[in-house]
Amino acid sequence: MGVPEVLQPPLSLRILAAYRRFIRWLTSARVLLALILLVMMVYLILVPLYRMVETTVTYQERDVLAVPDAVPGQLTAYHWVRMLASRVSRVFLYAPLQHSLVVATGATLLAMLIGSILAWLVIRTDMPGRHLVNNLATIPYIMPSWTIAMAWKVMFNTRVAGGTPGLLEYLIGRPVPTWLAYGPIPIIISSALHYYTFFFLFVSAALMSIDSNLEEAAELAGASRSRILRRITFPLVLPALLSGFIMTFSKVMGTFGGPNVLGTPVRYYVIATMIRSNVAIGEFADGFVLAVVLILFTIVTIYINQRLIGTRKSYETIGGRGFVAHVARLGPWRKVLAAGVIVFQVLVIALPLGLLAYDTFMLHPGNYSLSNFTLHYWIGKSDINIANGAPGVLRNPKIYSSAWNSIRLSLVTAFFTALLGVILGYAIVKGRGTRLSKLVEQISFIPYVIPGIAFGAVYISMFSKRVGPIPPLYGTFALLVIVSVAKHIPYSARSGVSAMLQVGRELEEAGQIAGADLWQRFKRIIFPLTSAGFVSGFLLTFITTMRELSLIILLVTPATQVLASQTMRYTENGDTQMANAVILILITLVLIGNFVIGRFRGGSLKKGLGM
Amino acid sequence: MGTTITIKNLTKRFGDVVAVNNVSLTIEAETFITLLGPSGCGKTTLLRCVAGLEDPDEGEIYIGDRLVFSRARGISVPAGQRDIGLVFQNYALWPHMTVYKNMSFALEIRKLPKDEIDKRVKESLAEVKMLGYENRYPREMSGGQQQRIALARMLAYRPKVFLMDEPLSNLDARLRMDMRAELKRLHYVAGATTIYVTHDQVEALTMSSLIAVMKDGVLQQVDTPDRVYRCPSNLFVADFIGNPKVNLLEGVVDGQGCVDLGEFKVAMDTQGVEGKVVLAIRPEDIAAYTEPTPGAVKFTVYSVLPSGADSIIVARTGEREVTIRVPGISPIKMDDSVWLKFDPQMINLYDGATGNLVAVRKV
Numbered sequence: 001m002g003v004p005e006v007l008q009p010p011l012s013l014r015i016l017a018a019y020r021r022f023i024r025w026l027t028s029a030r031v032l033l034a035l036i037l038l039v040m041m042v043y044l045i046l047v048p049l050y051r052m053v054e055t056t057v058t059y060q061e062r063d064v065l066a067v068p069d070a071v072p073g074q075l076t077a078y079h080w081v082r083m084l085a086s087r088v089s090r091v092f093l094y095a096p097l098q099h100s101l102v103v104a105t106g107a108t109l110l111a112m113l114i115g116s117i118l119a120w121l122v123i124r125t126d127m128p129g130r131h132l133v134n135n136l137a138t139i140p141y142i143m144p145s146w147t148i149a150m151a152w153k154v155m156f157n158t159r160v161a162g163g164t165p166g167l168l169e170y171l172i173g174r175p176v177p178t179w180l181a182y183g184p185i186p187i188i189i190s191s192a193l194h195y196y197t198f199f200f201l202f203v204s205a206a207l208m209s210i211d212s213n214l215e216e217a218a219e220l221a222g223a224s225r226s227r228i229l230r231r232i233t234f235p236l237v238l239p240a241l242l243s244g245f246i247m248t249f250s251k252v253m254g255t256f257g258g259p260n261v262l263g264t265p266v267r268y269y270v271i272a273t274m275i276r277s278n279v280a281i282g283e284f285a286d287g288f289v290l291a292v293v294l295i296l297f298t299i300v301t302i303y304i305n306q307r308l309i310g311t312r313k314s315y316e317t318i319g320g321r322g323f324v325a326h327v328a329r330l331g332p333w334r335k336v337l338a339a340g341v342i343v344f345q346v347l348v349i350a351l352p353l354g355l356l357a358y359d360t361f362m363l364h365p366g367n368y369s370l371s372n373f374t375l376h377y378w379i380g381k382s383d384i385n386i387a388n389g390a391p392g393v394l395r396n397p398k399i400y401s402s403a404w405n406s407i408r409l410s411l412v413t414a415f416f417t418a419l420l421g422v423i424l425g426y427a428i429v430k431g432r433g434t435r436l437s438k439l440v441e442q443i444s445f446i447p448y449v450i451p452g453i454a455f456g457a458v459y460i461s462m463f464s465k466r467v468g469p470i471p472p473l474y475g476t477f478a479l480l481v482i483v484s485v486a487k488h489i490p491y492s493a494r495s496g497v498s499a500m501l502q503v504g505r506e507l508e509e510a511g512q513i514a515g516a517d518l519w520q521r522f523k524r525i526i527f528p529l530t531s532a533g534f535v536s537g538f539l540l541t542f543i544t545t546m547r548e549l550s551l552i553i554l555l556v557t558p559a560t561q562v563l564a565s566q567t568m569r570y571t572e573n574g575d576t577q578m579a580n581a582v583i584l585i586l587i588t589l590v591l592i593g594n595f596v597i598g599r600f601r602g603g604s605l606k607k608g609l610g611m
Numbered sequence: 612m613g614t615t616i617t618i619k620n621l622t623k624r625f626g627d628v629v630a631v632n633n634v635s636l637t638i639e640a641e642t643f644i645t646l647l648g649p650s651g652c653g654k655t656t657l658l659r660c661v662a663g664l665e666d667p668d669e670g671e672i673y674i675g676d677r678l679v680f681s682r683a684r685g686i687s688v689p690a691g692q693r694d695i696g697l698v699f700q701n702y703a704l705w706p707h708m709t710v711y712k713n714m715s716f717a718l719e720i721r722k723l724p725k726d727e728i729d730k731r732v733k734e735s736l737a738e739v740k741m742l743g744y745e746n747r748y749p750r751e752m753s754g755g756q757q758q759r760i761a762l763a764r765m766l767a768y769r770p771k772v773f774l775m776d777e778p779l780s781n782l783d784a785r786l787r788m789d790m791r792a793e794l795k796r797l798h799y800v801a802g803a804t805t806i807y808v809t810h811d812q813v814e815a816l817t818m819s820s821l822i823a824v825m826k827d828g829v830l831q832q833v834d835t836p837d838r839v840y841r842c843p844s845n846l847f848v849a850d851f852i853g854n855p856k857v858n859l860l861e862g863v864v865d866g867q868g869c870v871d872l873g874e875f876k877v878a879m880d881t882q883g884v885e886g887k888v889v890l891a892i893r894p895e896d897i898a899a900y901t902e903p904t905p906g907a908v909k910f911t912v913y914s915v916l917p918s919g920a921d922s923i924i925v926a927r928t929g930e931r932e933v934t935i936r937v938p939g940i941s942p943i944k945m946d947d948s949v950w951l952k953f954d955p956q957m958i959n960l961y962d963g964a965t966g967n968l969v970a971v972r973k974v
Contacts, residue, residue, distance in 0.1 A: 009683055020685030024666075506703035509664050514717035514768070515691025524716070528707045 029518045030430035034440050037420075037427055041443045044486040048462035049446075055461045056080060056288045063285070083289040093290060096274040097297070103187050103259065103270055104252040110192035111248055112241060115199025121341060123207040125328045129338045134204075136345040141197030142594050143349075143587050144547035144564060146257025148190040150571070150583055151352030153261055154359045156181045157366075163265060164366035164576075167355065171368075182266040187258050193348050194258075195251065199244040206240035207233075225328070245305055250298045254451020256550040257564075261571055272453040272550060279554050284460060291454035299449050353587070356580040365576055377577040387575040393582060399566065403585065405477070406546055406562040410593075413484040414541040417492045418534045420485065425496025425533075426526065430505070441493065448490035452550030459483045460554055475557040483555060484545050492537060499533030500526075543593045547586060563589070613641035613804035614675040614694075614771040616661065621670035623656050623828075630656040631667065632828035638821070643798050643805045644833075645815040648825035649851070654808045655776055657825070661806060662697050662774050663690030674772060691720070695772040696765030696803075700780055702757045704749040710736075710760050711745040717768045735766040738797065755786045762797065773798070773805040779814065791818055812852055816840060824848045841974075842959060846966035849891050849959070855923050858897070858933045860890045861963065870960070874929040875908040879955035882970040887963025894936035896957035899924060900950040901943065907950035912943055926951065 009017070025031055056079050059070040067078060083093045118137055122130045140148075157166030158176040169176045179185055210233070218228045259270040269277070271294045278287035330337060359365075363374035363386070376383070380392040393399045424444060431437030447455060459482070463473040473479040503526065511521045527534070549564040556565045563586040570579035616638040623631040631653045638644050646654035659665040661672060663679065666687050672680040674695070679688040704713050711732055718728040736742045739759040749757055758778065765773060778794075779787045795818050798805050809815055815822050816836045824831040824839065824847075832844040843849035849857050862872040863886065869876040870890050877890060900907055910926035910933070917923075922941040925934055926949055935951065943949060960970035 013684065017681075017683055017685030021682075024685070024687055504701065504703065506699045506701060507705060509690075510697070510699065510703040510705070510764075511716070512664065512690045513662065513695065513697045515689075515720045516716070517691075520720065525705060529705075 029521075030427055031436065032518075033423055034427040034431055034436045037424060037440055038436075038443070041440070041489065044482065045443060045446050045489070048458040049450075051461045052288045052458045053292060055285050056292060058285075060285050062282060079285040079289050083286060083293075092274060092278075092286065093293065096269045096271045096290070097293065099184065099259075099263070099268060100253055100270040100272070100294070101297070102184055103191065104249050106184065106188035107191035107195060107252045108245055108248045110188060111196040112199050112244060114192065115196040115201075115244065116203045116237075116241070118196070118341065119200050119203035119207060121337070123204050125330050125334070127330055127334050127338045127341070129342055133338075133341055133345065136342070136349065137200045138197050139349050140194050142543060142547075142590055143194070144257065144549065144567075144583060144590070145191065145194045145251075145255055146261055146549065146567075147356070147583060147587065148193050148348070148352050149187070149258040149261040150567070150580060151355040152186050152190050153181075153576070154355040154580070156186065159366075166366075167358075167368050170366065178266065182262050183268045184263075186262045187268075187270075190262065191252050191255065191258050195248045198247050199241070202240040202244040202247075203237055206237040210236050242305060246302050249301060250449055250451055253294060253298050253301075254453045254455070254550050256453050256553050257568065260568060272451070275453055275457055276553060279457065279460065288457055288461065291457040294454050295450050298451055302449055353584070356584055360577050360581040360584065362577065377581050387570075387578050388573060390575065390578060393578065393585060398561070399563075399582060399585070402561045402563050402566045402582075403589070405560060406564070406586070406589065409477070409480050409484065409562060410542045410545040412481050413488070413545045414538045416481070416485045417488040417541040418538040420489065421492030421496030421537050422499065422527065422530050422534060423496070424489070424493040425498075425500035425530070426522075428493065428497050429500040441497075444489050444493040446490075447487050452487065452548070453554065455487050456483060456551045456554040459486075474555070475560065477560050479555055480552050480560055480562075483551060484548065487551055488541055488544075491541075495533055495537045496530075499530040499537075502533075503529045539593065539596065543590055546590050546593060613802050615640050615673070616772065616804055616806070617671075617673040618657075618661070619671040619673075621657070621660060621667050621672065623653075623660055623665060623667045629828050631660065634670075634825075634828070634830050636823060636830065636833060638804060638806070640804055641802045642821050643795075643807065643819050644821040644823060645807045645809060645819040646823050646825060647809060647812060647815040647851075648831075650810055652825040653828035654810075654825050656828075658697075658774055658776055658806055658808050661772075662695055663688060663693050664697075693772075694770050695774055696768065696770035697774040698761050698765055698776065698778045700777040702749075702761040702778075702781075704757055704761060704764070706749050708748075709745065710741070710747050710749075710752075713749070713760065714764045714767045717764070721768065731767050731769075735763040738766055738800075739763045739793070754782055755790070758782060758786075758790065762794075766797070766801070769801075771803055773801070773803045773807075775805065775807045777809055778807075780809070780811070787814075794818065812854070816852075824851065826851075842968065842971055843891075844968050846889060846891075846961050849961070853893060855894050855934050855936065858890075858892050858894065859961075860892075860931065860933070861887070862890055863887055864960075870958075872931065874931050877953050877955070877958065878906075879953075879958050880970070880973075881960065884960055884962075884969045888969065889961040889963060889966070891959040891961060892953055892957055894923065894934045896954045897933065897935045898952045898954065899926075899935050899937055899941075899943070900952070901947070902950065904950045904952060907952040910949050910951050912945050912947045912949055915941060915943055915945055917941060924949070 059072050059074050059076050061072045063070045121127050122134050155167050156176050157163045158181040160175050160178050218232045256272045259273050275287045275290045360377050362372045378392045379394050382389050382391040428437050428441050511525045567579045567583045618636040621634045648654050660667045669682050679693050714732045715728050739762050741759050822839045823833045826847050832848050862870045864881050865871045869878050910928045913927050914925040917940045921936050921938050956973040959972050962969045
């Protein structure tokens with residue numbers, strides 16, 4: 001057999017060889033997909049961020065009105081000085097920032113308290129009805145985040161702040177104090193009652209994974225129950241608390257709905273609502289400065305937290321082998337406690353819904369007597385004297401088109417997010433250990449720390465002009481899809497990675513050996529094997545997109561209104577009953593979606609959160 | 612039907628680790644070659660390089676006279692076009708496909724007509740005695756059955772080269788015995804050149820026509836099972852092959868036809884070797900006597916391990932400990948005295964410094 005010896009080939013052949021190697025590297029599945037994803041993510045995440053920052057440091061067209069010698073497009077610190085160090089800074093930046101921090105910290109801590117206690121009761125005690133508590137705990141999170149805020153308004157609204165009386169004021173006949181009706185306290189409570197689900201899920205997962213022997217060892221050592229909780233259990237669930245903190249804090253920092261319902265009427269602005277009001281009057285650069293500040297504050301807070309607890313994060317695999325769950329006996333009070341917890345949970349879910357529904361049947365706001373009963377807001381024909389002439393929601397074409405937009409947006413977003421998840425998972429897992437894969441993973445995480453409203457703001461600057469082959473997308477439905485998919489990238493990456501890790505690499509290699517190309521391997525091996533993850537990712541995204549408001553509030557136009565933004569529009573116009581009817585429709589759709597999730601094997605809220 | 616495989620100066624690195632280090636190997640057509648070595652020695656990596664699942668950092672691979680990989684020329688033929696079949700350690704049957712689909716997959720990609728696919732699937736199933744399992748899913752079968760299907764999946768598209776990565780390691784001992792015989796028979800019938808990776812020396816010795824022993828990515832010896840067993844080319848191979856292990860005794864050649872082990876001397880043909888050596892003798896090449904015998908050295912029995920067909924005796928004198936294998940159940944008991952006689956024809960000498968074979972046994 002004449003096999004030629006390996007000789008040092010001439011330069012031209014070596015260049016050819018290097019070229020062939022490069023092409024092969026470039027076209028290998030993981031590299032090709034990683035590069036495509038990278039380009040996509042740079043375009044969807046980094047470029048918009050850059051454009052936003054760029055806008056804040058250049059003169060805009062309208063700045064000529066305020067600064068006579070301004071040249072649009074010229075570099076300037078004008079917006080930053082104006083926002084950070086001028087007479088209006090307090091009103092535009094410092095006060096809202098302070099409010100945001102107060103609200104986010106307060107809501108996160110309260111959510112942590114509620115979620116952790118419930119998790120401990122469910123996982124580590126003999127309280128009856130734990131299964132029910134477990135199921136009820138996820139429902140508040142499924143509903144739109146500002147549901148409780150709107151219900152709060154129905155209950156506690158007061159004439160003092162210039163509104164119409166709420167149910168409480170109607171019943172007791174005396175004005176409700178403003179601090180109870182509006183401002184930080186209601187915002188904190190209503191947000192915490194929505195977000196405690198995060199802590200419940202994270203902490204119960206952590207508690208489930210802790211080997212009780214660790215606690216029993218302390219018990220044998222003579223430690224009291226409270227001491228065990230403080231010294232053993234708490235440090236072990238700390239990483240879970242941290243995850244919950246990061247997730248909740250960054251969400252509340254960027255949340256728009258609650259503060260807009262319960263803060264804006266009394267001029268209690270947070271950064272999110274302040275960004276909106278700047279953008280709404282066309283002051284994009286000023287709004288973007290606020291968005292940049294919001295992003296920075298969120299990142300810094302997350303960073304500090306990770307630093308503080310960072311060194312302790314390494315408890316990951318606790319126990320490992322089979323463990324025995326140690327159950328704390330609550331004694332004779334356990335039934336009372338169970339009843340209390342369940343009543344609390346049901347109230348948090350049912351009371352808001354009941355109040356909202358009750359309100360939609362009241363013709364004149366502020367009058368809650370039966371004589372005021374009406375179906376007008378549901379099925380009434382247009383009447384110029386009521387709700388600015390809007391017909392009842394069930395015969396209102398605007399509502400139908402919004403509902404269709406909501407469903408359409410959620411379906412398309414969910415599809416692309418789930419698809420992206422599989423591809424991201426593939427590129428990240430197959431390239432494990434390479435710099436390219438690490439880069440893809442890191443960039444995919446960025447949207448996680450950008451609050452929703454800021455992410456939406458980023459997209460205004462990006463797509464208001466033509467960029468390369470992409471036409472200006474502002475005001476289009478496509479933009480809503482793009483922003484929703486982009487914001488979901490961190491979640492899709494995480495669930496995609498965990499789905500891909502479950503597919504052994506040999507299964508794909510066996511396909512390679514059999515001669516299948518990349519497309520055939522995806523079609524016949526990888527997609528079928530990750531389909532459960534795809535379905536649960538799809539359904540979860542469907543629900544979160546359906547009730548997303550902060551992200552898209554800056555991007556919707558009358559033609560692209562969705563149900564979530566309609567509720568805000570009616571609220572801001574003072575048509576509370578219409579707003580409440582719309583949010584009830586939205587909740588109904590979301591609950592139907594959630595019911596469908598439950599039908600699918602392997603699909604659950606927990607999985608979708610990457611747990 | 613088989614084909615030659617030529618590997619030239621192959622090197623594969625993972626970061627700082629050199630998994631395969633400058634390996635050159637020519638495998639004649641229809642050979643059953645085993646890559647043998649402890650875990651982490653690079654044997655699986657070498658197999659994956661041949662399969663086309665890894666691209667080496669240096670070297671060339673030919674299958675037949677077709678160049679399938681060359682770093683210098685920038686060539687790497689995709690795995691699916693190398694005309695090879697691979698059986699994975701964990702079988703890698705696609706869990707969402709039936710046995711039939713698992714087997715027809717590669718044939719469909721090769722765009723074979725439907726009746727030909729059907730014929731091939733049936734034939735291959737018959738070869739592994741699994742006809743009638745076409746509609747089962749992998750999870751509905753035992754480990755041994757899955758193993759057979761994994762083999763059949765490879766047979767179905769009739770590659771010229773079989774690659775097997777520890778295919779029997781997930782089976783229980785009994786099944787493994789049966790499958791060894793089946794695999795050997797399959798190779799005999801199909802005649803495909805086979806590269807078989809294992810860390811199990813019994814598998815290597817019983818099945819292969821050639822064994823390549825690897826350590827730290829470097830080929831240590833490529834030889835027939837018989838040669839690898841009788842004349843390991845260095846101390847690593849000597850120590851790795853054989854159960855119970857070979858006796859390795861450090862000593863010095865005294866220049867008078869003896870190896871001086873300190874406690875006693877062994878007379879043999881030292882073939883001109885000088886200085887420090889390691890004397891290697893297999894446990895079965897030492898005769899044990901219960902009474903003083905000329906030329907035998909007195910030892911004290913430390914432990915006796917009878918196992919039916921033979922008995923292993925561990926004996927000591929001073930600091931020296933040797934292992935002996937005697938046929939049947941031995942009457943020797945612990946703390947008995949035994950007189951051991953080394954068969955001078957059966958001794959290999961290794962250089963004390965390099966560990967390489969310097970004096971080869973006669974038989």
